[in-house]
Amino acid sequence: MLDVIAKDNKLAPPGATATLDDLPRRIADFATLGEALDFAATGTRGLNFHDPRGTLSRAYGYAELRRDSLAGARRLIGLGLEPGDRVALVAETGPEFAAGFFAAIYAGLWPVPLPLPTSFGGREAYVEQLTVMLTSSDPALFLYPSELADFCVAAGDRRQVRAMSWEELAAAPVDEALALPQAKPEDIAYLQYSSGSTRFPHGVAVTHHALLDNLRAHGLGLNVEPTDRVVSWLPWYHDMGLVGCFLSPLANQLSVDYLKTEDFARRPLAWLDLVSRNPGTTLSYSPTFGYDICARRMSSQLKAQDRFDLSRWRIAGNGADMIRPDVMQAFVDAFAGAGFKASAFCPSYGLAEATLAVSLMPPGEGIRLELVEESQLSGAAAADGQDRPKRFRAIVNCGRPVEGMEIEIRSADGAILPDREIGKVWVRGASIMEGYFRDKEATDACMVGGWLDTGDMGYLSAGYIFIVGRAKDMIIINGRNHWPQDIEWAVEQLPGFKSGDIAAFAITGPSGEEQPAVLVHCRVSDLEERSRLRDDIKERVRAITGISPVVELIAPRTLPRTSSGKLSRTKARNLYLSGEIVPLDIAA
Missing domain, CATH: 2.30.38.10 (Luciferase; Domain 3)
Structure with missing residues (x-):
């Protein structure tokens, strides 16, 4: 491990890969992803994996990653795989996936990151999700962590895809003399499945040229600095985690410190602990819900400055879902005492079909808002014949x-x-x-x-x-458009609710008319209180839409999420209509 530790490593945790080294910075100006790793491997930066408590468990320099990836590429070719074949990989945050991904790259194969299990749906739902993605990507090989063998072997068997654990691949022979293909910029680098992929997934085919173009734009847009270092808990099966927090740091020669996504889910404040303990951390990203859950976990008895130091956090990226200004303000209120600056927020917009980034807020500009009147959002005329106050x-x-x-x-x-x-x-x-x-x-x-x-x-x-x-997602009722976010946010203003507790969508009523339906996580056990709560929610939604909605109270943690943690309204609607989401009882 000594070869990945810089002489002056004051800006990195003890034993971690360097924040600073003597390698001249290149902002992703490479022809292929393999070239990017070849260059990064000549320095002392790399990937660092931490346990649930944020303690460093493995420093994995780019040089070591390259050595393992080249050996893995020759193993894959030795197994009979040919350029253009797909290799599906369960995207667990760890050195095995990183090496497997780049092994496929060096072998001219197309890596296909697949999601880890979620808490919703159980074993069969996950096996079916894998089966659908294996059907779509048609891989020649499926690689997985051994602890998920039960799920992955079952999915591989259903599609007659050869499945192999990381350990089995590592035990395969390596022919060091085997020549590796030379990738061209126009070649496909990988397939990325969007986080909402379910029954009919779409594998986004990304070329080396498209990827490096976006990685360069990402580095330039963030004004990457010599002392920058990244902390991330984002999953590698989502484009913001894979491209933004794995491939972009590598192509721009940054060290990264990782928490696993499931560890963040159990202990969200471990993310901020890692930022605080890591003296070089300047960049970290999250969807809105990550900032929300951290702000909510801060107790009134604990002062942020007593536990955290967020003063060096230069870029607090936000994307992958609608950005909530109230959540961002709550995060500032909770952590300003720990040195967090509102100007660090960096809203962005992107999607897998554009590789990742479409837009970035220039660093230092923070959250900027515009108030838009409801009639502009809904497409209704400014004056619709009703004497009502304007809503923004x-x-x-x-x-x-x-x-x-x-x-x-x-x-x-x-x-x-x-x-x-x-x-x-x-x-x-x-x-x-x-x-x-x-x-x-x-x-x-x-x-x-x-x-x-x-x-x-x-x-x-x-x-x-x-x-x-x-x-x-737009709900169209009586010719007027309503955004589900507006309905959900209105309900969240009632006491006891938080972001992610509500899903709004349209259903067809008994007479064939469209009407809004709202599913709400309920933590109240008294039946009469539930009834009053439902009436309050109905009144809130009626004030927004002008129509009485269907409101169903459901058990907490029932609403489905995409693999990246976003609320899936489409899946919630389908599960509700199929009877798989069962409403709670209320007083008659």
Whole structure:
């Protein structure tokens, strides 16, 4: 391990890979991902894996990663795999996945990161999820951690895919004389499945050129500095974790300190402990819910400054879901005493189909808001014949397009809209995906002339992009559009609720009319109190939509999540309509 520890390592935890070394910085200006690792391996930076308490358990320098990956590439070729074959890998945060991913890269194969189990659904749901993704990606080999053998072997058997544990691959023979293929920039580097992939998953095919273009734009957009170091708990099966917190640090020669996602879920404040104890940490990312849960875990008796030091945190990235300004303010309120600066927040917008980043807020600008009147969001006329007070929603500025990325806002008929008019978000750039793997119909449905229809709604203002929601989530009632986030946020204002407790969507009523339905986690046991709570929720939703909704109280931790932790409204709706989500009893 001594070869990965720098002479002057004051900005890194004891025994960890260096924050600073003598390697000249290159901002992802490589032709292929393998070249990026080849260069990073000449320095002393790398990946560092920590246990649930944040104690360093393994320093894994880029030089060691490269050695293991080259050996793994020759093992894969020795198993009979050929360039262009897919290798599915369960994306557990650890050196085995990192080496397996780059082994596939060096062998000219396409790595396919697959998710870990979630708490929702149990064994059969996870095996089915793996089976569906194996069906879509059609891999020649499926690699997994031994503790998940029961799940992964079952999924492999269903699709007749050869399944092998990390340990079995490591025991395979290595022919050191075996020549490795030379990747070209236009070759596919990997397949990325979006976090919402369920019954009909879409594997995003990303080329080396597209990836490196986005990684360079990411490094430039964040103004990467010599002393930067990253802390992450984000899963590697999601694009923000894989690209933003694994491949981007590597291509920009940054050291990273990792907590496993499941360890963060059990002890969220361990994330901030790791930031505090690590003297070099300047960059760390999270969706809104990560900041939310940390702010909520702070007790009134504990002062943040007594436990944390967040003063060096330069970039607190936020993306992967709608950014909640109230949550960001709550985080500032909870941790300002520990040195956290609101200006560190870096809102962003991205999606797997664009490799990762579409826009970033320039560092130091923090959270900036615009208030948008409800009629603009809903598409209704400003004066709809009703004498009602105006309602506004605060929309978070998601920054400027990253280098090489173009953004247009288009109407339903394809016309380009001017500033501050809401429409469909379209993007174009060198980092846009090659297409969905073996799905020309889905590719053609969202890509036209090099432009990608993101499926998101938003508007531009003075060169900045503002995202207001997903087009497919919109609830349309009596010709008016309602965003589920507005309904959910309104319910969250009632005492006892938090982000992620509510899912809003549309269902068809008995007379064939559309009506809003709201599923709400309920922690109240008294039946009469539940009844009163349901009535309060109905009144809140009626105030937003003008229509009496269906409100169902359900047990806590029932609402489904995507693999990246986002609420899945589509799955919640399907589970509710199929009877798999069962409402709680209330007083008659």
